[in-house]
Amino acid sequence: MKYRYTVLFGIIFGVSMNVLWGTVFSNILGIAGIGVGIAFGAAFACCGCLIGYVIDKKNNSKDE
Numbered sequence: 001m002k003y004r005y006t007v008l009f010g011i012i013f014g015v016s017m018n019v020l021w022g023t024v025f026s027n028i029l030g031i032a033g034i035g036v037g038i039a040f041g042a043a044f045a046c047c048g049c050l051i052g053y054v055i056d057k058k059n060n061s062k063d064e
Contacts, residue, residue: 002060006052013048017041 018041025033025040 002056005055005059006049009052009055010045010049013051014041014045017044 018037020037021040022034022037025036027033029036
């Protein structure tokens with residue numbers, strides 16, 4: 001799999017931040033905080049994918 005770290009970091013960041021921020025904001029805002037947690041989880045999943053992509057790109061350029 002060419003971009004394994006992209007997928008791995010995206011999933012890890014997305015799930016962990018979704019759980020973290022969902023818990024924090026649901027305690028503060030109640031039921032509406034779950035939606036805010038999902039939004040933060042999605043944003044951090046995108047950041048995780050970008051970090052993984054950079055790592056994959058660096059590793060693939062060394063292989064060539």
